Amino acid sequence: MAIFDQGELKEIDEILASIENGATRDVNLQDRLARISIRAAGELRTLNEMDPFSDEYLTKIRQVHEEIVGQMHTLEPRATRQSNHEGESSGPYPWDARHPKSVAAMLIACGFLIQVADIPRHGRILEVGCGTGSLTWNLARKGYRVDALDPSFAQCDSVVATTRDLPFVPNVIASTLNDWIDKRQKSYKYDAVIFFESFRRIMDHKSCLEKLTRDGHIEDNAKIIIAAESIFPSTSELLPYPWGPRLDGASLRSMRKWGRLELGFTRRYLQDLLARVGMQYKRLETDLALPLSQIVVGSRRIQRPYCEVLLKDDSRRYKATIEEGFNLAAEGFPSFLKWASGLSFREDWGRWTVGSRVELVFNEQLPSNVEILLELHQVFGPNVGKYLTVVIDQKSQVETLRMVEDKKSYSFRFRDVKTKMLTLLIPCPGRPGGFNRSMQHNERCMSGGSVANETATPDLLQREAESADVGALAKG
CATH class of the missing domain: 3.40.50.150 (Vaccinia Virus protein VP39)
Incomplete structure (x- = not known):
């Protein structure tokens, strides 16, 4: 199906020609052109x-x-x-x-x-x-x-x-x-x-x-x-x-x-x-x-601090379905992921998050109706009472974080999803406390991540105002 009305494009050509013919110099032409724009007949x-x-x-x-x-x-x-x-x-x-x-x-x-x-x-x-x-x-x-x-x-x-x-x-x-x-x-x-x-x-x-x-x-x-x-x-x-x-x-x-x-x-x-x-x-x-x-x-x-590990084409992967979720304590990354950033190397208990964003891109488009389940292991102090945000398809949902003694599991539901990307926004990157037991997928769900962060020290990372932080995303 055509995006633009071809008749409209021909009208644009006529407008452009008249502006060009009336311009005395190139600078004058650019000034004239800056005053017009196309209006698309198609659905962009x-x-x-x-x-x-x-x-x-x-x-x-x-x-x-x-x-x-x-x-x-x-x-x-x-x-x-x-x-x-x-x-x-x-x-x-x-x-x-x-x-x-x-x-x-x-x-x-x-x-x-x-x-x-x-x-x-x-x-x-x-x-x-x-x-x-x-x-x-x-x-x-x-x-x-x-x-x-x-x-x-x-x-x-x-x-x-x-x-x-x-x-x-x-x-x-x-x-x-x-x-x-x-x-x-x-x-x-x-x-x-x-x-x-x-x-x-x-x-x-x-x-x-x-x-x-x-x-x-x-x-x-x-x-x-x-x-x-x-x-x-x-x-x-x-x-x-x-x-x-x-x-x-x-x-x-x-x-x-x-x-x-x-x-x-x-x-x-x-x-x-x-x-x-x-x-x-x-x-x-x-x-x-x-x-x-x-x-x-x-x-x-x-x-990129020394500890961040990006998921690339040649990265180690383990076999898993989206229903089984992302096991953060496993070696490598799950096979259903195409790209991941904001995660550190694996330790026995899980992974740290790096900076204020964790981004996951899947091989396939997420289900139209999807639920993200987060099971937290610990919430570091400054994050308590702050919003943890999950973003899918430019839609965001937030949950107020509590001490794990009060609440460990968080659920985020999205409808009419048409994307392969999921983003977690960490509220307060700071000193680490570990959390998130695992990322699990429940029915039509994909798993999510967690939230405590530690600032990387200057001797490990060249720092500027926008330098990344390191935090905890743990598998207990």
Whole structure:
């Protein structure tokens, strides 16, 4: 079933053409485009009921993009239908704009990124989607050793021409990220991976970051930097889903005219995405050059204390059904789980929780009517009287925690569930007290977790304001 009314899309084309014809300069055109947006005739709200990391969601987003551009979408980034925009390009951006505001915004954004990244001197950087090389030039000029990727041979030639006389000449490669990662020699690891105006061109983000973080391509303390993207506080008319094609005028023009992929992201989606590959989320911006100066940094070492164990494809698993639940004292993870975070290594009595969130993603969608049963072993003092929250399908239920002498078992019931993810929110990460005997599934139920936490000590974990805590999730 079609998502958009094609007649409506043609009307949008006419509006875009009239705005473009009436614009005197590129900056004036961008100002005009900022005032319009598309109104979808299709039903996009159903995307909010899906797991944004699922194959089902990815398929639906591809359909949204294909209907907007009018052609089949490929998961691989590629050169646009034409390399130069008529009347808009006479040199690498931003110098082709010949407008002080555009030039200043790019220079401020590049400087802000270099400051925020704080990469060691002569550090190795992988720049994904270098375009015409505005950031590449600045990184190489700073003395970093840069591998700059772009699928466009023409744009790579332009970057080579503008950087060939620098003291540290970047290695410019006409390639997609997947091709480069598959063929590169692992004789060194990157200190940072930077997506500058290029994360919007990648559709399968989770697979992309998993490849970078889990296949030995980056250092243990490396950063993943997502910069100059449209990142929304929450869903809106211009981004009515966790992530997907933006529906503002400038994005529609780019997609309709040149077949580009113009994605936007909610903050929550990027935070969850980085968590899935073991990284902490931090968002920074300066209002002097927005949206170019909005940056998300994923830092691996800060987020994940030494004791946290992530469930990965090669993790040890034991055979169990969802009815039997998650035995926290067993070696490995149950076979019905696809992903888990926020849990420590196993001890004889169970596992600690790490930080204020435990996330479980199942291989299959949870039953439509599901009950979460938590059997607690102990509740550490600061958590007593606080709310333990279970979140499924963006619906949350809370229970006030009591001393285990008064109450040990907690039940959470959800209806009309359409997701594979379950989240437990720990109320007061602090010093540990153990709890949760086990996670059990009762009838159409999946098991849940527990809640006492301990702050990781500075000598075990590099700490910042957002560093993780460690707590107890015990199997008695």
